[in-house]
Amino acid sequence: MSSSGVRDTTPAPPGGTAPGADTAVTIGVAAIAGGAISLIIALVTGGAVTAEVIPGLPDSGPLTRWGLPVSTMARDLASALTLGLLVLAVFLLPLPAPEDKSGARPLGAQALGYVRAASWAALCWAAAAAATLVFQLSDISGLPPQEVMGNQLTSYAVSVSQGISLLLMILAATALALFCRTAESASSAAVLVVLAAAGMVPPVLTGHSASAGAHELAVAGLALHVLAIAVWVGGLAAVTFHGLRAGAQDAPVAAERFSRMALWAYAGVAVGGVASAVSRLYEPAQLFTTSYGLLILVKIALFAVLGAVGYVHRRATVPRITETAGRRLFARLAGVEIVVMAAAMALGAALSRTPPPPDDGGVPTPAESVLGFPMPPPISAQTLLTLWRPDLFFAVLVAVMGGLYIAGVVRLRRRGDSWPAGRLVAWLAGLLLMTAVLLSGVATYSMVLFSTHMVQHMLLSMMAPVLLVLGAPVTLALRALRPARRRGDRGPREWLNAFLNSRFSKVVTHPGVATPLFVFSPYVLYFTPLFGMLMSDHSGHVFMNVHFLLSGYLYYWTIVGVDPGPRRLHHLLRILLLLLAMGVHAFFGITIMMQTEPLAMSYYGQFDVPWADSVGEDQYAGGGVAWAIGEIPTLLVMLALLRQWAGDEERRERRRERHSRRGGSDDADMDAYNAYLQELDRRARAQEGPARAERPAPEAPAADQETPS
Template sequence: MSAPAPNSDPSGPLPRDRRGTALWTALGVLAAVVLTVWTVLAAGEHAYLVLGYPAPGLVTTLGVSLLRLVLDLSAAVCVGSLVFCAFFTTPRRDRMVSPDGYAAVRAAETSAWVWAGAGLLLTVFDAADSSGQPVSEILAPTSLLELLGALDAPDGWLLSAAVAVVLALSCHFVLRWRTTIALSLVGALGVLPPVLVGHGASNAGHDFASDSLGFHVVAATLWLGTLFAVLAHALRGGAHQQRVALRYQRLAAGCWVVLAASGVVSSLVLVPPDRLLETRYGALVLAKVGMLVLIAAVSVPLRRRAFRAGTGTRRAVLRLAGLEGALLLGTLGISMGMAHVPPPNLLARDTSASELLIGYDLPAFPDPTQLLTAWRFDLLLGTAAVLLAVGYALGVRRLRAAGTSWPVGRTASWMAGCATVLVASSSGLGSYAPATFGVHMTAHLLLNMVGPALLVLGHPVLLALNALPGAERGGLFGPREWVLAVVHSPVARAVTHPVVASVLLAGSLYGLYLTGLFQWVMQEHWAHTIMNVYFLVTGYLWFWSVLGTDRTPRRVPQLARLGVTLGMMPLLAFFGVLVLSMDEPIADNYYRTLDLAWSVDPMAAQRAGALIGWLGGELPMLLVLVVLLSQWQREQGDDDAEHEGLFERLESTRS
């Protein structure tokens, strides 16, 4: 790789600025360690006794919390460095990473190895901690394997460590800028497994708690990790200092909003408001809220004052980010204490079977009134539907402000698609989908067929390429370049091949319901969420590749798209026939375990679901056929017009 680009900011950091940054960082790390140790020691054995098992000893207790601190810090640096390379740098002309991006990728590789090591050690320490045994007593392979098979939390650390190993190996060979976008996504997802099997995944309201904690952890990881990457960039005198600082400010503001909103939701679920002052967990929640308010109160005014006064960008970044990093590290130390102390919600003993399995009670039969009124907002898909609708509207508004028209039909289709996703995930359909197979198949149909078809007809990629800002001359890559990088990536070309997309779509039927996988998925909230996301994504990929109305990674011949559609229709019908002919209900044990106050005949619900999936699935296929045939007719008309024009020119030449 070539040498790093010269510093674009003539006012380089003074030695005292470097010393100040190092001092603030050291104070932040020290505060995180002290707060972690203090909260663990203050909790004592009570944190274990209330859960019904003995304390495993000081070495194991402190080891779990301090290793988790190391893992969270190294994971943040890894993910933040990858995000910095992907979204804060401009690649070279051959689309290889720039010198600044290369330095960030090397930092991500080193921190990923630390992340993996901490995750492997945490697997052992957490197994001992969760079973109330000193770590020295479970080191025998047979004892450790038995605990890993019986406990969920250690498996989360092991999976996170596996993701870290994949990232470390990938970063060692990565030289293409586009690859870092995918690695950033993998890294952000890699911090989630421990969260999804932690305290928030248990007891009533765990659907809200798990989703909000997932948002919380990802936002904190992005903010802290990107801050360290920006600091490292300033210290080495990287390019585009001003633009990097401004882009970081936007990211930090967004992460603060996500942290605040998700923190409020998870806190309301895990600790009742009237017990905030009565419990140790509530006190930690209030302390964390105070730190977030302090970060906003200190960082925002100082940042505005520094840039308004004309301070050199590198110097301003070092001074302000050093302080901000110290406050974030202190907040991380408080989070370690919250992970160690059981929340009051976890100790509730009057939880029903349905609350344990799906997070909430369903006291009434799912009649049409309940399906219309029993809303329970899905924090992932519901939020995505709202944000996608708002983002699309802002894009259309931007185009119109620039004097460019955008068809109303596309906007209506997109908004209808977002509304479909919202209804399928958050209305009574979404609430009752885990409780009865017929309602589940209705939600499946909306997420996998109807919603994606309407979204694709909204031409979102074309809108994004016209409305999003691109890179300025000599500046950082912008959102338009990010969209193009994803659309033209080999992965996008592979998954939008009609055959591959059809296999993925059919897998949501045959691979889920006919293999026993469905019963296992429904027992875990995180698996249920992944299932819904899979429905939506695979449906979108299929309609995106077959309809051919939007900007796509590959152009598929009209006849091939028509053939794929005609081939999918009997697959849907055959699935319906298979389910109708079954003698036993799908996931019968799961539905019986719910122990609801009302009941439906499982075979009747299954037959209704089969008919809904069969007949309802054919309607979007007919819509696709109509679109394809109209496209074909239009193309034939264009060809006929071209031939007539050629014939007229030949006749005029002869005459």
């Protein structure tokens, strides 16, 4: 019986004894030892545990100085293992062949065992996060851990951003520990993967990255770095254990799939790590002259070693994993890789306790403290084109969306299939518009001027989604992605189909949901304190822009979408929904213009824009933008909708002509109706025949009848 709760009945490969559970235990012990040694060396070198205690000042004590990085490392390892086990169960192991086409797809026996094992890892994750919460408060307050328990800890967890983020992580890990005991289907386990990934993000938003000058680079970079490492480390640990215990049955499939996933994770670790380092170091020389920079150099060296080992895995061990010698080589290389990964994660925990180099630029102005960058010069065409913002989240999003779309088109054309050039142009134009409003000077000035922010909002929610919807990305993906090799298994194409047919997709694409979300969410955002709260935090600002983009995409998908969806609306209903939404949006702009008090003064009142009009006048101009800018997308959507309607009528006419040539009438609908009436008449005659036979003969024939001879 394995530790995952599933009996291993697969015979060992011929030709010798393959490594098994003992090897997995050895690798785990070596990883813990290597991580502990690396953590101790990094903490001592970085000065996190050797800081001089000044008499008279509060000191949390050595237990907190050592306990906080140790609990942080344990939290990171447990969270990575939780995510890795779930990824293995849902995406790397093949699903069993379905017995029928109805109902949810159940997981296989081994995959279900890994989901159950993830519940124990999530429980350890929650415990380590709870310990981190206690040690963190002890470190901030300067009190020993035993003195911060009780009401002080509760108040910290619900009122301070760092405490709230850890509390959210604890709740997510606890929920995972419970739900992993009940999940049975592949879809429910996939939801748990999303929950595990989301549970890792909150502490990232309140750490060193949140205080960095370049918020757009630091926060997104560290979040990408943490998630990619979790997938890489946790996935490798889970796949290695599975390869050591599952024989040659499904191990080659899992290893091959993880090899492709690890390549993406490696790229994510690199991009996120570089972005995080650039946001914390103000000049290249600090890499060699500061403890923080030296720890980064060591992480870079370990990263290069991991890349070399991963290359050997991909070329040498993965193709030979079904052989005994290949499994031994795989176990040795995986063991080295896991130990090096544990050391790298220990360095990450030490970096979180090592103070970054100070900024020699002097005391930041109030605007710099709020915005993360100096107050920009007066707005002009030149500054809009030159003052670009390094927002890593949207830069990566645009690059991935564009790269995957072009790759799909290339795959279609290589196999001789065509793809309309208009759809390609529409998709690229939508990405270009996203780049212009999210990364250029428009993004810079949207942080200080409400009018520019409203331009960004309108283009993101009403113009870019139209172009993206007309690009038909779902149709392209369904045509370009290959079906799963095994019957009943789920690859990217099958997962996309499952999502399109899911209950969630049916709900969010319903006109009764998509239309109110698109039309009324601006009222909820701008006329409540929510707008000021989201503008004051970079992650809130990202959430707001993503909401604009997604709500617009869902709405226009129901109106003018080319991709297949759960339902198709009549063209007249689409026109009515379009006119309704545009009317409500115009009224929204008028409502802003009629405001007597400026909106979100909790944010705009923190700094002064010396070259701009007053906040009230600028917001009046923003209301005018919201009122006027809706005409352009309305005209574009109306033209596309009329063209689609005409195309549908043309296709229907061609079907009628084909039916007519086969002997039917010119109107297929009329033919069907006539056939229906003929069937009713036939049934009536069949029922009338027996009734006539039972009737008594008349006494005399009617005057207009003749007696047969």
